Amino acid sequence: MLIIKVGGGENINKAGIAEDIKKLKEPVVFVHGGRKQTDKVADALGRPTKRIQSPSGVTSVLTDKEALKTLTMVYAGLLNKEWVQVFQKQQVNAVGLSGADGRIWQGERKMNLIAAENGKEKLVKDTYTGKVNKINAGLINLLLENNYLPVITQPAITEDGELINTDNDRNLGVMAGALGAKKLVVLFEAPGMLESPEDESTVIRFIKKSELKNMMQFAKGMMKKKIIGAIEAFAAGAEEICWGDSRIENPVTSALEGKGTTIS
Amino acid sequence: MLIIKVGGGENINKAGIAEDIKKLKEPVVFVHGGRKQTDKVADALGRPTKRIQSPSGVTSVLTDKEALKTLTMVYAGLLNKEWVQVFQKQQVNAVGLSGADGRIWQGERKMNLIAAENGKEKLVKDTYTGKVNKINAGLINLLLENNYLPVITQPAITEDGELINTDNDRNLGVMAGALGAKKLVVLFEAPGMLESPEDESTVIRFIKKSELKNMMQFAKGMMKKKIIGAIEAFAAGAEEICWGDSRIENPVTSALEGKGTTIS
Numbered sequence: 001m002l003i004i005k006v007g008g009g010e011n012i013n014k015a016g017i018a019e020d021i022k023k024l025k026e027p028v029v030f031v032h033g034g035r036k037q038t039d040k041v042a043d044a045l046g047r048p049t050k051r052i053q054s055p056s057g058v059t060s061v062l063t064d065k066e067a068l069k070t071l072t073m074v075y076a077g078l079l080n081k082e083w084v085q086v087f088q089k090q091q092v093n094a095v096g097l098s099g100a101d102g103r104i105w106q107g108e109r110k111m112n113l114i115a116a117e118n119g120k121e122k123l124v125k126d127t128y129t130g131k132v133n134k135i136n137a138g139l140i141n142l143l144l145e146n147n148y149l150p151v152i153t154q155p156a157i158t159e160d161g162e163l164i165n166t167d168n169d170r171n172l173g174v175m176a177g178a179l180g181a182k183k184l185v186v187l188f189e190a191p192g193m194l195e196s197p198e199d200e201s202t203v204i205r206f207i208k209k210s211e212l213k214n215m216m217q218f219a220k221g222m223m224k225k226k227i228i229g230a231i232e233a234f235a236a237g238a239e240e241i242c243w244g245d246s247r248i249e250n251p252v253t254s255a256l257e258g259k260g261t262t263i264s
Numbered sequence: 265m266l267i268i269k270v271g272g273g274e275n276i277n278k279a280g281i282a283e284d285i286k287k288l289k290e291p292v293v294f295v296h297g298g299r300k301q302t303d304k305v306a307d308a309l310g311r312p313t314k315r316i317q318s319p320s321g322v323t324s325v326l327t328d329k330e331a332l333k334t335l336t337m338v339y340a341g342l343l344n345k346e347w348v349q350v351f352q353k354q355q356v357n358a359v360g361l362s363g364a365d366g367r368i369w370q371g372e373r374k375m376n377l378i379a380a381e382n383g384k385e386k387l388v389k390d391t392y393t394g395k396v397n398k399i400n401a402g403l404i405n406l407l408l409e410n411n412y413l414p415v416i417t418q419p420a421i422t423e424d425g426e427l428i429n430t431d432n433d434r435n436l437g438v439m440a441g442a443l444g445a446k447k448l449v450v451l452f453e454a455p456g457m458l459e460s461p462e463d464e465s466t467v468i469r470f471i472k473k474s475e476l477k478n479m480m481q482f483a484k485g486m487m488k489k490k491i492i493g494a495i496e497a498f499a500a501g502a503e504e505i506c507w508g509d510s511r512i513e514n515p516v517t518s519a520l521e522g523k524g525t526t527i528s
Contacts, residue, residue, distance in 0.1 A: 046308070069342060072346075073305070073341040074341065076340070076344070076345050076360075077340045077341020077344070078337045081336050084362070085421065085425055088364065090425075095361065095366045096365050097365075098348070100349060101348055101358070101360050102412055142406065142410055148366055157349065161349055161352040
């Protein structure tokens with residue numbers, strides 16, 4: 001089984017990804033993001049996305065009640081069905097689901113966050129953020145056994161039935177563990193992990209999984225979360241992770257052929 | 265099997281509907297609308313819903329490309345996951361799906377419509393509207409057999425993989441035929457079919473299915489489509505349809521007990 005995750009950028013070669021997945025022999029679980037489009041819709045609705053910084057310097061989206069609604073509209077509605085449409089056009093029988101559907105992604109809500117603001121720590125209350133710790137592998141396997149492609153995205157759900165925003169990159173590890181997936185493909189809008197974040201020619205072709213932590217020094221922005229997600233995925237039993245470019249001609253097969261960054 | 269459909273109003277007793285469904289012994293397929301909320305989001309996005317009138321006087325939503333996006337966000341995203349959440353809070357393992365997922369609702373697109381405007385006929389081009397003619401009963405039954413509640417809504421999909429807006433009321437008949445469902449419950453924001461549309465005390469308790477056509481004289485607005493949908497459902501093999509009030513304490517059981525309008 002292969003878990004393939006694509007970010008939420010605007011230059012993704014969606015048709016190319018669907019074509020690649022159609023050709024694969026093994027069962028695929030597909031996960032997608034949607035942050036850029038969500039920010040656009042949030043702007044259009046006059047309630048722009050707020051961001052906070054943790055005391056350790058990691059920037060996150062602040063998901064209050066209104067932001068959760070916008071996120072649910074865009075991730076689980078607009079973009080999830082756009083992906084389903086892209087796959088269906090290639091005769092891949094995709095079934096789009098949020099993490100809440102059938103409790104595919106169940107997690108714990110973190111209602112209060114600590115944010116750093118002008119050098120001071122500030123308590124941010126009532127956020128709909130959390131961390132997935134339980135996967136409904138039964139539903140995913142049921143779909144796979146019947147030749148459907150599960151296309152999964154935010155939001156997740158708590159045990160009590162609250163919708164929460166969780167981190168796709170970190171959900172990959174929990175999924176790899178629950179599904180016994182050994183191989184992950186993670187696509188984003190860069191050709192791989194870059195030694196100089198501004199220079200796309202500096203792709204690091206291979207990283208030993210034991211050296212992932214040291215890579216944090218090269219990581220900027222969202223790459224930090226990808227490294228954390230990768231470390232967690234290996235801890236959960238994954239054996240190889242291929243990071244690759246979602247914008248190129250054959251995004252999935254190129255990543256699998258080691259044209260991005262391979263970690264094992 | 266019972267097919268239960270709820271409209272897209274704002275005063276629906278969602279928790280009451282979920283409680284009722286939890287108590288039912290037979291498998292349920294759930295269909296929901298979302299028009300009111302979609303209109304609100306369309307307004308907030310500065311692209312209000314357009315409506316057209318057919319030459320025969322039936323008012324419909326005009327689904328152009330932008331309207332299709334808004335509809336997909338609100339029906340398949342915001343409201344579908346809100347329903348899933350309501351069911352999950354009652355420990356009913358709901359799985360929310362659009363008609364595009366797994367091609368549950370496949371249909372034909374009607375690209376051009378004839379609208380009546382100021383007494384003249386006008387061609388409206390490039391609409392994403394259509395009519396469902398094929399159900400993926402396999403996927404619905406797969407979910408039911410594994411104790412999931414399918415929660416289905418717009419959009420549907422064409423054979424070529426285009427998303428289209430179809431009519432929930434008319435999809436019920438196609439579903440009843442494909443699934444062999446004999447009984448349908450249709451809930452809306454009125455206590456049933458009213459003899460005087462303005463007077464909620466004039467509920468018609470019982471209608472013979474052979475007399476449904478004559479009821480068109482009492483029907484206003486959306487009720488016309490519900491009658492057409494009911495006629496089609498009976499033609500497809502349904503034996504009893506219960507129309508009832510979605511706003512009251514036990515919306516589903518009340519309708520099943522004949523407290524709304526029963527047609528058979």
